[in-house]
Amino acid sequence: MADSASHFGADIAASDMSPADAGLAVHWSRIRDRLKLEVGEVEYATWLKQIVLGPLEEDEITLLLPTRFLRDWVRGQYGDRLQQLWMVECAAVRRVELQVQRQPGGASPVVESSRAEEPAVVAEAPAPAPEVRSDLAAPLDPRFTFDSFVVGKPNEFAYACARRVAEKPSSPGFNPLFLYGGVGLGKTHLMHAIGSELLRGGRVSVAYMSAEKFMYRFIAAIRSQSTMEFKEHLRSVDVLMIDDLQFLIGKDNTQEEFFHTFNALVDAGRQIVVSADKSPSDLSGLEDRLRTRLGCGMVADIHATTFELRISILEAKAQASGVAVPTKVMEFLAHKITSNVRELEGALNRLIAHANLFGRPVTLESTQEVLHDILKAHDRRVTIEEIQRKVAEHWNIRLTDMSSARRARAVARPRQVAMYLAKQLTSRSLPEIGRKFGNRDHTTVMHAVSRVAELMTTDAAFAEDVELLRRMLEG
Numbered sequence: 001m002a003d004s005a006s007h008f009g010a011d012i013a014a015s016d017m018s019p020a021d022a023g024l025a026v027h028w029s030r031i032r033d034r035l036k037l038e039v040g041e042v043e044y045a046t047w048l049k050q051i052v053l054g055p056l057e058e059d060e061i062t063l064l065l066p067t068r069f070l071r072d073w074v075r076g077q078y079g080d081r082l083q084q085l086w087m088v089e090c091a092a093v094r095r096v097e098l099q100v101q102r103q104p105g106g107a108s109p110v111v112e113s114s115r116a117e118e119p120a121v122v123a124e125a126p127a128p129a130p131e132v133r134s135d136l137a138a139p140l141d142p143r144f145t146f147d148s149f150v151v152g153k154p155n156e157f158a159y160a161c162a163r164r165v166a167e168k169p170s171s172p173g174f175n176p177l178f179l180y181g182g183v184g185l186g187k188t189h190l191m192h193a194i195g196s197e198l199l200r201g202g203r204v205s206v207a208y209m210s211a212e213k214f215m216y217r218f219i220a221a222i223r224s225q226s227t228m229e230f231k232e233h234l235r236s237v238d239v240l241m242i243d244d245l246q247f248l249i250g251k252d253n254t255q256e257e258f259f260h261t262f263n264a265l266v267d268a269g270r271q272i273v274v275s276a277d278k279s280p281s282d283l284s285g286l287e288d289r290l291r292t293r294l295g296c297g298m299v300a301d302i303h304a305t306t307f308e309l310r311i312s313i314l315e316a317k318a319q320a321s322g323v324a325v326p327t328k329v330m331e332f333l334a335h336k337i338t339s340n341v342r343e344l345e346g347a348l349n350r351l352i353a354h355a356n357l358f359g360r361p362v363t364l365e366s367t368q369e370v371l372h373d374i375l376k377a378h379d380r381r382v383t384i385e386e387i388q389r390k391v392a393e394h395w396n397i398r399l400t401d402m403s404s405a406r407r408a409r410a411v412a413r414p415r416q417v418a419m420y421l422a423k424q425l426t427s428r429s430l431p432e433i434g435r436k437f438g439n440r441d442h443t444t445v446m447h448a449v450s451r452v453a454e455l456m457t458t459d460a461a462f463a464e465d466v467e468l469l470r471r472m473l474e475g
């Protein structure tokens with residue numbers, strides 16, 4: 001720990017660390033470790049090592065770079081990734097701002113904001129980009145293997161296709177392999193797994209890069225007048241994998257270049273693997289001829305995770321970490337964090353780091369404490385209309401009776417339950433709730449809330465009904 005504390009200190013703009021700064025430093029350290037793994041030591045040392053953590057203001061974290069050139073380059077190449085990593089790592093951060101750090105001694109403020117005078121990133125990209133020639137592709141993350149990929153209903157087809165390509169690249173019907181699905185569902189993981197598997201078998205050359213990187217590398221090659229080398233290099237690989245193809249939408253020249261590379265490779269019997277957030281036919285904004293070609297091989301989608309898959313993923317990741325995570329905690333997380341695997345994994349990693357750091361077991365209570373910010377962000381916002389609909393369905397009454405003047409118990413009791421749940425599950429005030437129930441007075445709502453609470457203590461079946469409704473509404 002002493003080691004990492006001094007390491008953080010060196011990377012924080014202010015020298016005195018408040019507890020909030022220390023928390024940010026821990027987040028930043030994890031993000032840097034992750035980036036290092038993703039981009040490799042050399043690229044990290046060249047471009048990212050010099051970033052210094054700046055202040056968090058509202059939901060915007062500032063990262064400082066020593067020169068304008070570096071700032072623009074980092075923004076162009078890694079801006080989105082930094083933003084994604086921060087959002088997953090720290091729920092308080094929604095935006096990342098990259099700024100130039102002024103040298104101390106001048107009268108100017110410590111940082112120079114430059115959003116308004118934003119030059120196009122590409123326009124300021126470095127003239128000769130040495131790695132365009134030497135290191136075109138991004139390194140593969142050694143953790144993203146087929147073995148570490150948890151298979152379930154939502155991803156079994158994509159997994160099977162990926163395995164097939166890794167075993168027999170360029171098989172008819174599987175070229176190109178087009179993987180698509182929402183954010184953080186495992187597309188990149190599967191692509192890296194294909195690459196690692198192929199490299200393990202030797203004899204093939206594999207190039208993996210994000211579409212965004214493809215674009216920057218292409219533009220850098222134009223600037224350094226090395227497009228021929230760029231083209232030749234890409235056309236010499238056995239397997240080309242391009243991640244997040246949606247980034248090419250609207251980038252006509254780069255699309256054109258990709259289209260030609262694509263054709264040259266497929267015609268030469270090489271394998272292409274592409275990922276995107278939508279299917280080829282839904283990627284409007286891509287040139288038609290490219291879309292058509294992308295859809296010509298195997299198109300496999302990764303669906304949103306199910307509860308069962310989330311549990312299996314948590315089990316596998318917890319087991320790999322060596323930290324005991326109770327089933328109850330996994331069920332709680334799988335229930336609460338449904339958006340994507342990246343967030344689920346981030347939450348689990350935080351719990352594990354916490355348990356290791358303090359030598360305490362993971363419990364439901366510690367989970368709620370350690371993850372309070374993430375859990376808050378995932379709290380479902382239930383509306384009064386949803387509550388009214390569910391309650392009306394449950395007792396088989398008309399939705400309009402939620403606001404009608406009818407006082408028969410068969411109608412009045414469900415209405416009271418809906419008011420009770422509206423008070424429990426939303427942040428609406430009593431008068432606001434009253435208004436949604438046919439302009440009733442707030443005292444009527446107050447009466448309904450206490451009546452339902454009272455009945456729940458005396459009538460077990462009724463209490464069960466209300467609890468069931470609450471669970472359904474909380475999602």
Ligand SMILES: Nc1ncnc2c1ncn2[C@@H]1O[C@H](COP(=O)(O)OP(=O)(O)OP(=O)(O)O)[C@@H](O)[C@H]1O
Pocket residue numbers: 144148149150151155181182183184185186187188189190244277313341342345
């Ligand atoms: N089925 C799975 N088994 C194990 N880990 C998974 C699975 N699905 C996703 N992950 C993990 O979730 C994280 C996010 O996955 P990945 O980066 O592959 O998502 P993605 O679909 O490429 O997202 P994006 O659209 O943001 O590029 C990774 O750490 C990955 O290892």
